[in-house]
Amino acid sequence: MSLKTRYEFTLPRGYVDRNGGLHRDGVMRLATARDELEPLRDPTITGPDDPRLTIVVLARVVETLGSLDLVTAHEIEGLFAADLAYLQDFYGVINFGSQEEFDEFVAAQQQAGPLPGTAPEPVAPAPAPAAPEPAAAEPATTTYRAGRASIEEIRSEAR
Secondary structure, three states, X not given: OOOOOEEEEEEEEEEEOOOOOEEEEEEEXXXXXXXXXXXXXXXXXXXXXXXXXXXXXXHHHEEEEOOEOOOOHHHHHOOXXXXXXXXXXXXXXXXXXXXXXXXXXXXXXXHXXXXXXXXXXXXXXXXXXXXXXXXXXXXXEEEEOOXXXXXXXXXXXXX
């Protein structure tokens, strides 16, 4: 039996490089003790609660991102917040979770679908037939759906 040490991922939004290139697919390897200890020796890291520690650790374990063969702290710092949160969760699941937790994480990400702004441009639909004048809409309410880092507006009649 061999141990799986590298895991493919797809970022929810993607890293946009300085030329406007989008990089979403990548590979993260399992962390070693050194990956977690060495950044604590970095003089720019003030301790285990320093938020930059996450950036440095992720830069050590993300091996590729799109066409980038070298991922540094600069690229990790340039990620959108949703992508950084995704990588933090992914790191936790592959390093500390069970196979079942990994499978659940991947399934939840696939169910969530793309984030706004990441889907392909829609093709213009055919004109719809004229509809009767709509009644006044009820006010929208904001609801948080567990398992997603987004807030959706759901009309009260849809509840």
